[in-house]
Amino acid sequence: MSGAILPGDQVAGNLTLRPDVCVVGSGPGGAMVASRLARAGLSVVVLEEGGYFTKDAFDMQESTAYPRLYQDRGNRATADLSISVLQGRAVGGGSVVNWTTSFRTPDHVVKHWQQKEGGAIGPKDLTPHFEEIESRLGINQVELDDVNANNRTLYDGCKKLGWQVDTIKRNVRGCLKSGYCGMGCPVGAKQSAALTYLPDAVAAGANLYANCRVQELEVKGDRVVAAIGVILDPLTQQPTGKLVRVEARATVVSGGALNSPALLLRSGLTQGPVGRFTWLHPVVAVSAAYRDRIEGFYGAPQSVASHQFAQRTEGAGFFMEAAPVHPMLSGIALGGFGARLRGNMRGLAHVATTIALMIDGFDESESGGTVTLRPDGGPKLDYPQDERHHETFRAGMKAMARLQLANGALEVDTLHTRSLRITKESDLAQIDSEPLGPNRCAVFTAHQMGGCRMGADPKRSVVDPHLRHHSVHNLWVIDGSVFPTSLGVNPMESIYGVSSWGAAQLLAALKSS
Amino acid sequence: MANEGAGGERNHGRDESLAGRSAKSRGLDAARGETELSRRSLFKKTLGGALLLTAAGAVPLALRRTQLREPPAGRTLRFFTLAEYSIVAAVAERVLAESVPPELEGHAPGGAPDLPAASAADIASQPAAPAPASLDVAGRIDAFLAPSDPATARDFKQLLALFDNALFSLVSGGPARPFTQMSPAQQDEQLGRWARSRLPMLRTGYQAMKRLCAAIYFSAPETYASVGYPGPPYELVRAVNAAMAPAGAAPANPRPAQSGATSVSGAHR
Numbered sequence: 001m002s003g004a005i006l007p008g009d010q011v012a013g014n015l016t017l018r019p020d021v022c023v024v025g026s027g028p029g030g031a032m033v034a035s036r037l038a039r040a041g042l043s044v045v046v047l048e049e050g051g052y053f054t055k056d057a058f059d060m061q062e063s064t065a066y067p068r069l070y071q072d073r074g075n076r077a078t079a080d081l082s083i084s085v086l087q088g089r090a091v092g093g094g095s096v097v098n099w100t101t102s103f104r105t106p107d108h109v110v111k112h113w114q115q116k117e118g119g120a121i122g123p124k125d126l127t128p129h130f131e132e133i134e135s136r137l138g139i140n141q142v143e144l145d146d147v148n149a150n151n152r153t154l155y156d157g158c159k160k161l162g163w164q165v166d167t168i169k170r171n172v173r174g175c176l177k178s179g180y181c182g183m184g185c186p187v188g189a190k191q192s193a194a195l196t197y198l199p200d201a202v203a204a205g206a207n208l209y210a211n212c213r214v215q216e217l218e219v220k221g222d223r224v225v226a227a228i229g230v231i232l233d234p235l236t237q238q239p240t241g242k243l244v245r246v247e248a249r250a251t252v253v254s255g256g257a258l259n260s261p262a263l264l265l266r267s268g269l270t271q272g273p274v275g276r277f278t279w280l281h282p283v284v285a286v287s288a289a290y291r292d293r294i295e296g297f298y299g300a301p302q303s304v305a306s307h308q309f310a311q312r313t314e315g316a317g318f319f320m321e322a323a324p325v326h327p328m329l330s331g332i333a334l335g336g337f338g339a340r341l342r343g344n345m346r347g348l349a350h351v352a353t354t355i356a357l358m359i360d361g362f363d364e365s366e367s368g369g370t371v372t373l374r375p376d377g378g379p380k381l382d383y384p385q386d387e388r389h390h391e392t393f394r395a396g397m398k399a400m401a402r403l404q405l406a407n408g409a410l411e412v413d414t415l416h417t418r419s420l421r422i423t424k425e426s427d428l429a430q431i432d433s434e435p436l437g438p439n440r441c442a443v444f445t446a447h448q449m450g451g452c453r454m455g456a457d458p459k460r461s462v463v464d465p466h467l468r469h470h471s472v473h474n475l476w477v478i479d480g481s482v483f484p485t486s487l488g489v490n491p492m493e494s495i496y497g498v499s500s501w502g503a504a505q506l507l508a509a510l511k512s513s
Numbered sequence: 514m515a516n517e518g519a520g521g522e523r524n525h526g527r528d529e530s531l532a533g534r535s536a537k538s539r540g541l542d543a544a545r546g547e548t549e550l551s552r553r554s555l556f557k558k559t560l561g562g563a564l565l566l567t568a569a570g571a572v573p574l575a576l577r578r579t580q581l582r583e584p585p586a587g588r589t590l591r592f593f594t595l596a597e598y599s600i601v602a603a604v605a606e607r608v609l610a611e612s613v614p615p616e617l618e619g620h621a622p623g624g625a626p627d628l629p630a631a632s633a634a635d636i637a638s639q640p641a642a643p644a645p646a647s648l649d650v651a652g653r654i655d656a657f658l659a660p661s662d663p664a665t666a667r668d669f670k671q672l673l674a675l676f677d678n679a680l681f682s683l684v685s686g687g688p689a690r691p692f693t694q695m696s697p698a699q700q701d702e703q704l705g706r707w708a709r710s711r712l713p714m715l716r717t718g719y720q721a722m723k724r725l726c727a728a729i730y731f732s733a734p735e736t737y738a739s740v741g742y743p744g745p746p747y748e749l750v751r752a753v754n755a756a757m758a759p760a761g762a763a764p765a766n767p768r769p770a771q772s773g774a775t776s777v778s779g780a781h782r
Contacts, residue, residue, distance in 0.1 A: 055754070059745070061745065063732035081721060186745075186754075187754055289628075327736065328731050332724045335624065336624030337610075338607060338611075340623050341609070342626070344628070345731065346631075346741070347628045348740040374662075417709055439713065439719070439720050
């Protein structure tokens with residue numbers, strides 16, 4: 001029998017539910033788990049804090065999309081605001097607003113997890129999962145002809161310098177290339193979890209409660225007794241006073257990095273390094289001005305990536321991609337204020353934006369970010385920057401400035417508070433001398449990973465190699481928060497892949513119990 | 514640096530002396546200070562010295578007050594007090610100012626204006642941008658912040674109080690006036706001091722104000738034409754959705770008219 005997706009205003013009063021499995025979160029992790037378990041015949045309830053939106057609700061306005069579809073109404077950041085955190089929050093999670101870039105987990109990353117943390121996943125184990133996912137989500141390579149001018153500057157600049165660069169794969173069917181992936185696909189072309197694995201789960205009987213914020217897990221001894229959710233008003237996102245209590249045989253936390261560790265902390269589950277070793281692929285960007293129009297607000301936002309500098313010996317690796325150039329995000333990111341900001345904004349249609357994503361978590365010296373709790377119970381993220389970050393940020397900015405100048409950009413602006421203006425090779429030295437540190441240069445993250453690390457050693461990890469909590473035996477964490485490191489590629493497909501593998505582990509455990 | 518003249522360097526120097534003093538006498542831990550704006554402590558501690566209390570007495574009462582401005586008719590404040598609204602309106606005016614005050618020409622704290630592609634015909638033909646006040650940026654920020662949790666609300670309100678405090682301005686090397694009573698040039702210098710302060714907390718405060726102003730202003734459709742953004746392709750999306758039978762069918766026209774360019778050289782002029 002088919003289940004349903006129920007927004008908060010369709011919940012009449014307090015509810016108590018007793019399914020086989022309760023899944024907290026409906027992004028790529030939770031949607032995948034719900035789909036696999038429901039299809040295996042288990043009764044599944046999914047609780048999702050975000051709202052349920054279909055394509056008609058996506059109006060392509062940043063002022064609507066960010067408050068509605070992102071964590072903390074688009075305002076999520078580290079506690080000191082030094083890193084802006086773009087993280088989705090909706091039925092379908094980040095897959096509703098991400099830029100569709102799809103990569104399998106690199107083999108060397110999976111091997112690193114095996115060697116360092118005693119991971120149970122081998123590179124080959126994920127292959128059948130990725131094959132199924134790529135088929136279900138329409139993941140295909142972008143044709144060079146479909147690359148917009150913004151991404152094309154990255155492609156051509158790398159080619160001119162002899163650097164590695166290629167088009168990427170995207171999870172779309174019938175893409176209009178309108179450019180609004182980040183605000184929810186207005187034509188339903190993006191194959192988000194809300195259009196794929198969640199409908200699969202619902203068709204197999206799962207029930208999904210939207211606008212339901214899980215406050216805590218009620219734990220007795222080594223068991224989760226119940227997940228306690230508060231129903232939010234879909235319009236105001238404020239609590240209505242109605243509660244949903246889900247007493248399941250097994251509970252799966254799939255809130256994603258930051259939210260999953262925060263839920264464990266709210267529930268008093270402080271075993272292991274919960275909240276620690278959070279990885280962000282910290283992003284620095286440059287904006288390059290061209291004589292011709294680039295119109296980086298239109299076209300597939302990401303279609304090209306360069307991994308030329310992914311394996312560096314002088315510091316952390318980084319990879320380079322493009323970012324869409326919409327007015328609000330640009331206004332937030334661009335350096336300076338007043339006439340400088342206005343001048344740069346006035347030329348927005350002539351700007352290409354390139355980003356360098358630092359591959360964090362692979363050096364013993366790194367501790368990454370730490371999630372603790374804010375006074376309101378939400379995740380408080382701290383992510384200190386050290387010399388390793390600064391070296392990588394500088395190398396990234398210089399590489400991006402070089403490729404943009406090689407491609408004929410009139411000028412490259414950095415996003416330092418005092419924006420540097422690079423017009424020739426000799427200007428690059430400015431990047432080395434300009435101070436870095438919190439709020440001295442704009443830093444972003446669109447990729448949150450870790451915080452509930454998987455591993456064999458309960459002192460070093462939160463869940464075991466099969467994603468079961470080390471001390472609470474009917475609790476699993478299945479999402480990007482279990483990654484022991486970052487990935488060096490955009491994480492969506494890895495989260496689906498590891499979650500598909502994890503769902504199989506969970507299913508096996510439930511069958512044997 | 515080309516975009517930072519003598520004025521910027523001078524401000525930077527003053528600011529370091531402030532950082533040195535408070536760090537030495539109070540043991541202000543920068544690493545902790547940057548984690549939360551909520552500390553009224555910075556304000557209190559910085560003002561703790563007898564010297565500063567004397568200075569406080571020297572500031573005429575009228576000059577310690579926020580210069581108030583009324584929101585436009587029909588705007589009921591839900592988050593700010595009138596004073597807080599007035600501070601944010603004054604900040605928005607400078608963050609989103611189109612020109613550098615004459616006395617700061619050549620060393621604008623916000624960075625030197627210059628637009629390399631400005632000669633392009635399409636940029637020259639873009640309409641002027643609306644004034645921040647005409648969009649009531651401060652009022653829209655009020656509406657945006659209204660649902661904030663209490664801790665965030667407290668942090669932001671304390672930030673505004675500090676930003677408009679005449680004494681804090683004085684000890685930071687600015688005039689003994691609240692921000693709302695300064696000249697545009699003095700206001701820009703204060704924004705620049707905060708933006709590049711040695712104290713992480715002030716840089717955080719600057720970013721909070723700057724990003725809110727920029728986000729609210731540039732996400733307003735009234736400003737799109739001024740930045741050369743034609744806006745979302747509504748007609749195309751409507752047509753495609755109407756033509757699309759069941760979900761997943763190929764769209765009739767796979768590309769928005771505005772984005773014909775697939776390479777820089779092919780971009781339309």
